[in-house]
Amino acid sequence: MSAYLIADAISVTYANGVEALRRFTLEVKRGEFVAVVGPSGCGKSTLLRALAGLIVPSAGQVRLDGHPVTQPSHQVGMLFQEPALLPWRTVEKNIGLPFELGNNASRLPPGDATWLRRRIADLIQLVGLSGFERAYPRELSGGMAQRAALARALVTEPPILLLDEPFGALDALTRETLTAALEGIWRASHTTGVLVTHSIPEAVFLADRIVVSTPRPGQVSGVVEVPLPRPRAWEMERLPEFVEAMQTARSLLRAACCATTTAETGRDVTARAA
């Protein structure tokens, strides 16, 4: 099967001169879950924003199912580092928001508010927020708010789900619980997933494939396959496959960091290495 979502050698340089990505290539197959791991500030968020069409790369191209991506589309659901819920809307109204924007309203099956209501109710159950339909965001814990945001990202049944360090702001325990929940929800939603994170265990737990990125400007440093079966559980952490994937990813990450450090220390060091 050929790749579904492609970042074809994209480079992104911001107006202030910061080069966030350099010729970054990522190919994601339909139904696959890919994690991009890299040190803080390696342009991971930039990559995701480019995949979502929020920014257009200065070179290279993002393609979705063969078509170039130049602006945000309904094909993509996005989960950010923070829940980004609207405080004046209840949980269910927040989840329904995507259908009120863009041309999404016209994408509702003919005639149905009932359909939407059921869809929202199903999602609330799927993400484990039953009983909080009418709650306002300030009444939710950080983890619950992120669950609501996940439901909102999935409500239009987008073929692609982009996750930008979605659990980075949560405590370790909530994070593990939500990672496991996300794996189940992702399987149930039949989407193609791209996760950006700096947590290697999280990447191994969720992904079929891990792409390791160098520090800024982000470039692909290596790819790790994760041959673990699904559904996944944290008990798998002790399996040799899990441990091996973790170690490979970690050494790739370390190598990537060191290489850049050397390159930046000065020309003579590079010259000697060459």
Add this chain to the structure above:
Amino acid sequence: MSAISQASKLRSGAQASSGAQGKHNAGPRWRIWAMRMGPAALFMLFVAAWHLASLRYPPFILPGPAPVAGRFLAELFSGALLYHTGATLSEALPGLLIGALAAFLLGYPIAKSRLADRLLSPFIVASQGIPFIAIAPLLLIWFGPGAAAKIFLCAIVVFFPIAVNIIAGIRSIKPLLRDLFRSMSATHWETFVKLELPAALPMSLTGLRIGATLSMIGAITAEFLGTDRGLGFLINQGRGLYDTELVLVGITATVITALCIYGTVRLAEQWLTGYHR
């Protein structure tokens, strides 16, 4: 009181500890009493002090609370007070609305565009430096003794605090929320209606609340300078006749009216932005 009960009512939906919550908020007995009766007690204290002070001066300098209250009721039942209050309100309220509208029309582009900010902000801040008592005569010269000049002055007075709050409200919207709307292909209009308006509403209403009381001051100030009706006219008339009672009745009516407008906006605020508490 109402805010507390509302909050605990909402919270009890999520947590089952509303009982303990209420007990904690109550505090010692004297505090409950002070919360409930405090404002009334302070008011009584003020009236008593006023009464004692009035004993030392002739009535045309400082009439006591009892004669002022009596005069207040007399003016109320004669219909004069309502007539003048209505006249002032018919200047203050349109002024408030026009000022708020202008504040929105100028504040929104300033909040959104750096160019508009650069172009307009200096003038808006400078306009705040003009003492509005000084431009009141000018407005009377231009617009004549009718309601127009007074409405205009009210609008000028309320404009600044409302504009500042609208600008701050729109600027407080997190970039992440804008990204979210963009990622969901929201149009400009949808972003305005579903994100910017509701997000800026709490602060805008705070501005409107401040503007509400200011609009009364604007109207009264303009009435001082030339008119034949309104609470400002009443106060001015009392001053001319050395009818100090009437001056105090006018002031009292002004304060009560301002409190009513303030309270109305406050209620609207609680109703519209109850999700915050």
